[in-house]
Amino acid sequence: MKIVIIGNSATAVGAVEAIREYNQTAQVLVISEEPHSIYSRPMLSHYLAGEIDRARLAYRRADFYTRHNVQPILNSRVTAIDPEAHTVHTQDGASYPYDKLLISTGGVPIVPPIEGIDTGGVFSFSRLDDVNRILEHIQARPTWNAVVIGGGMIGMKATDALMRRGIRVTMVELAPRILNTALDEIGSGIMTRLLTGAGVEVCANNTVTAIHSQQGYVSSVTLRDGREIPCDLLVFGIGVRPNADLAKEAGLEVNRGVVVDGYMRTSHPDIYAAGDVAEAYDLVVDMNRTVAIWPNAYRQGATAGGHMVGVHREDPGGVAMNTVEACGIAAMSIGDGAASEEEYQVLFELNERQPYYKRLVLKDGRLVGAILVGNVNRAGIYTGLIRNKIDVSKCDRALLSEHLGLLSLPDQYRKHIVTGFGIEV
Amino acid sequence: MKRIVIHEEYCIGCRLCEVHCLVQHSSSRDIIKAFKVEQPRVMPRVMVEESGPLSFALQCRQCPEPSCLEACISGAMHRDEETGAIVCDEERCVGCWMCIMVCPTGSIQQNLSGTRIASKCDLCYGAETPACVANCPNEALTYEEI
Numbered sequence: 001m002k003i004v005i006i007g008n009s010a011t012a013v014g015a016v017e018a019i020r021e022y023n024q025t026a027q028v029l030v031i032s033e034e035p036h037s038i039y040s041r042p043m044l045s046h047y048l049a050g051e052i053d054r055a056r057l058a059y060r061r062a063d064f065y066t067r068h069n070v071q072p073i074l075n076s077r078v079t080a081i082d083p084e085a086h087t088v089h090t091q092d093g094a095s096y097p098y099d100k101l102l103i104s105t106g107g108v109p110i111v112p113p114i115e116g117i118d119t120g121g122v123f124s125f126s127r128l129d130d131v132n133r134i135l136e137h138i139q140a141r142p143t144w145n146a147v148v149i150g151g152g153m154i155g156m157k158a159t160d161a162l163m164r165r166g167i168r169v170t171m172v173e174l175a176p177r178i179l180n181t182a183l184d185e186i187g188s189g190i191m192t193r194l195l196t197g198a199g200v201e202v203c204a205n206n207t208v209t210a211i212h213s214q215q216g217y218v219s220s221v222t223l224r225d226g227r228e229i230p231c232d233l234l235v236f237g238i239g240v241r242p243n244a245d246l247a248k249e250a251g252l253e254v255n256r257g258v259v260v261d262g263y264m265r266t267s268h269p270d271i272y273a274a275g276d277v278a279e280a281y282d283l284v285v286d287m288n289r290t291v292a293i294w295p296n297a298y299r300q301g302a303t304a305g306g307h308m309v310g311v312h313r314e315d316p317g318g319v320a321m322n323t324v325e326a327c328g329i330a331a332m333s334i335g336d337g338a339a340s341e342e343e344y345q346v347l348f349e350l351n352e353r354q355p356y357y358k359r360l361v362l363k364d365g366r367l368v369g370a371i372l373v374g375n376v377n378r379a380g381i382y383t384g385l386i387r388n389k390i391d392v393s394k395c396d397r398a399l400l401s402e403h404l405g406l407l408s409l410p411d412q413y414r415k416h417i418v419t420g421f422g423i424e425v
Numbered sequence: 426m427k428r429i430v431i432h433e434e435y436c437i438g439c440r441l442c443e444v445h446c447l448v449q450h451s452s453s454r455d456i457i458k459a460f461k462v463e464q465p466r467v468m469p470r471v472m473v474e475e476s477g478p479l480s481f482a483l484q485c486r487q488c489p490e491p492s493c494l495e496a497c498i499s500g501a502m503h504r505d506e507e508t509g510a511i512v513c514d515e516e517r518c519v520g521c522w523m524c525i526m527v528c529p530t531g532s533i534q535q536n537l538s539g540t541r542i543a544s545k546c547d548l549c550y551g552a553e554t555p556a557c558v559a560n561c562p563n564e565a566l567t568y569e570e571i
Binding site: 014040042043046051052056058059060061294295298299302321323330332334376377378379380381383384387388404405406407415417418419 | 430431433474475476479481483486492495496498499500517519521522523524525526527528529530531533534535
């Protein structure tokens with residue numbers, strides 16, 4: 001059997017590891033547009049911050065491909081998939097036959113068309129090459145002021161990293177507040193004040209309308225409200241959209257992302273899609289949607305890889321979640337943590353000074369979301385309650401405790417965790 | 426693979442498991458130095474939860490399909506090839522807390538005293554009996570093939 005994987009990140013690794021757990025004979029090819037061997041995209045902010053060196057970006061050991069008997073074809077862009085002929089074609093004119101294909105092409109950074117964008121010092125923040133270019137720019141030219149477009153998770157990570165380099169950052173966000181999908185107003189307010197206190201200018205409800213340059217490099221931007229912000233670096237950290245063009249052109253069913261079933265199969269039986277490009281099941285909203293996060297990418301890859309070699313284990317579905325840090329204070333958003341009080345039962349505990357904030361969202365006595373700022377100890381307990389849809393109506397107050405533990409949980413569920421996974425919930 | 430089994434009905438909350446775990450994971454292996462002197466601070470990877478008469482010692486449950494492993498962005502969290510245990514390579518961990526966000530048992534902890542790392546049970550790296558089990562006076566922890 002011939003398996004071809006397009007993409008070389010978490011999804012591909014998840015697929016390869018699952019394939020080799022059950023099958024040693026299939027021929028596996030990983031085709032990647034990037035020239036680099038497997039590295040960790042979410043670690044790029046740590047790399048940009050100067051916290052880790054290039055070597056530590058490696059997500060798996062250097063011998064990953066050989067140990068898993070995988071042939072990597074790097075620096076090679078797939079230009080077309082022919083589902084009838086079971087072949088993929090690459091830019092350099094080569095074509096590769098497959099029996100099973102995995103599309104894990106991830107996302108492409110969203111870069112809105114802005115007047116003056118084609119100048120030096122303007123970068124997206126998605127791939128290693130982007131970050132290398134930012135680092136080269138910082139080293140070659142004195143960089144004091146940066147503008148980061150996007151106040152979501154990506155923009156936040158870029159901002160935090162640049163601050164650690166001693167660069168003053170102005171953050172521009174289109175929505176009325178930063179981190180608006182992950183956090184509610186209170187959580188977002190805490191993070192905003194932390195950033196502002198550290199010298200970041202947060203311009204919410206705003207956008208960059210023009211980019212100005214001097215001698216080929218960005219010198220300032222004009223905001224929608226008319227202000228002009230001087231800067232010598234501009235980073236797009238808006239986020240990504242599914243990189244689904246290949247799938248679309250191959251005639252697969254695509255909404256926002258590539259539509260997949262519980263085994264990550266697309267509308268074509270021999271083609272799978274997983275990771276940021278896929279529109280897979282989300283168990284909190286109880287529907288398929290694209291959620292570009294690392295754990296989903298890995299698990300979906302493993303589900304697809306397993307299915308290819310005959311292990312038919314349905315994906316239980318994802319939970320949207322992420323974690324971000326500003327000035328050393330961690331914030332987490334799990335599931336539908338920012339849902340409004342009007343539709344759901346909301347419990348919260350707030351101490352702005354620490355800061356400490358916990359917000360739990362319940363629906364019909366079951367946890368559907370959580371936000372944590374400051375103290376993130378044992379946060380996964382919430383994730384477990386959400387995933388397992390445990391009735392917590394009798395212990396909801398205990399769940400808010402700063403000293404959350406398994407003792408805060410319903411007896412049966414605690415016994416399930418403590419005594420062993422053999423005990424049913 | 427052998428796993429640690431928790432018997433909450435036998436636990437008396439003496440926390441000897443925490444003490445011995447900490448010493449086991451210190452570089453001096455000396456109880457006084459481990460508690461008082463060593464930097465970065467040594468943390469026990471087992472935690473006793475207690476409320477009234479009920480108590481138990483909790484450490485990583487070694488899930489068959491570990492969420493921490495799929496969520497780890499650095500590749501630090503991995504299955505040890507020799508022992509089969511899920512362990513965190515502290516040299517590679519960057520302290521992003523993704524594992525803490527997904528662990529349903531809440532048994533991974535932040536260690537912020539040196540470089541930030543996720544601290545978890547490693548089953549004492551292939552030891553015949555992990556320190557917490559060996560030193561539990563009440564057999565509230567046992568090490569069994571499951």
